Amino acid sequence: MFPRYLTVLFAVSLLASAALAAEAAAPADRELSPRGRAILAYFQQLSESPDLQLVSGQFCGWSGIAKLDELAQIHDATGQWPAMIGLDYCRFKQGEATIDSQPPNKLALAYWSDGGLVTISWHAPNPAKPDGGGLKETGMKIADLLSPGPTHDRWIKSLDQVAAGLQELQAA
Numbered sequence: 001m002f003p004r005y006l007t008v009l010f011a012v013s014l015l016a017s018a019a020l021a022a023e024a025a026a027p028a029d030r031e032l033s034p035r036g037r038a039i040l041a042y043f044q045q046l047s048e049s050p051d052l053q054l055v056s057g058q059f060c061g062w063s064g065i066a067k068l069d070e071l072a073q074i075h076d077a078t079g080q081w082p083a084m085i086g087l088d089y090c091r092f093k094q095g096e097a098t099i100d101s102q103p104p105n106k107l108a109l110a111y112w113s114d115g116g117l118v119t120i121s122w123h124a125p126n127p128a129k130p131d132g133g134g135l136k137e138t139g140m141k142i143a144d145l146l147s148p149g150p151t152h153d154r155w156i157k158s159l160d161q162v163a164a165g166l167q168e169l170q171a172a
Contacts, residue, residue, distance in 0.1 A: 039117065057084030057119070063091035063100040066107055085111050089165055090123035097125035097132030099158055101165025109172050120169070122162050127155040 027040055046053045058074060060066050066087050075081050087104035090097055099122070108118040125132025128140035128151050144151040 055083045055117070056080070057086060057117075058082040059086040059088075060107060062088040062123070063103050064093065066104055068107055068111065081116065084117040084119060086119045086121060088121045088123055089162055090125065092134070095131070095134060097123070097134060099125070099161040099165075101161065101168065105165055105168055105172075108169060112172075118169075120166065124158060125154075127151045127158060130154070 025044075027037060029036075032040070043055070046055070058070060060068055060070065068085070071082060071085070085107070087108055089099050089101050089104055091100040104120065108120065112118050126137040126140050127145060129137055130150075140151065145155050146152065
């Protein structure tokens with residue numbers, strides 16, 4: 001696993017690269033909400049600023065163990081709140097990987113309500129394994145993923161669960 005600071009640095013680098021490439025480009029989604037347009041404009045102005053500016057964030061954990069406690073420690077040490085938090089829909093429990101969007105969504109909505117930005121990730125369980133396996137599971141064949149059968153069914157169920165979690169955030 002990457003240390004948290006490398007993960008944050010990587011995410012910031014990606015956002016900065018995207019902002020530079022966008023250069024006040026119109027959003028890909030023509031129906032993007034006014035709030036979404038304001039966030040896009042914020043990232044675009046970072047790349048245009050003569051000052052060195054970046055967005056700092058903190059990964060807050062996976063479903064079931066995610067929490068915002070470290071954010072207060074960061075604030076106490078720096079006087080600043082992270083602009084963005086990261087949360088993951090995967091839940092690891094006793095060697096089994098499942099999807100649970102409810103705990104991360106609760107934290108995401110709380111941070112968003114306080115004016116923070118949120119990114120959601122998903123460490124997808126291995127659909128070839130009935131229990132989802134762990135982070136380093138192998139043995140999944142793309143043909144099985146795309147063809148009707150148990151692996152395909154588990155994959156589609158996973159996608160549906162992630163989509164439902166994202167739709168909950170969108171609705172909120």
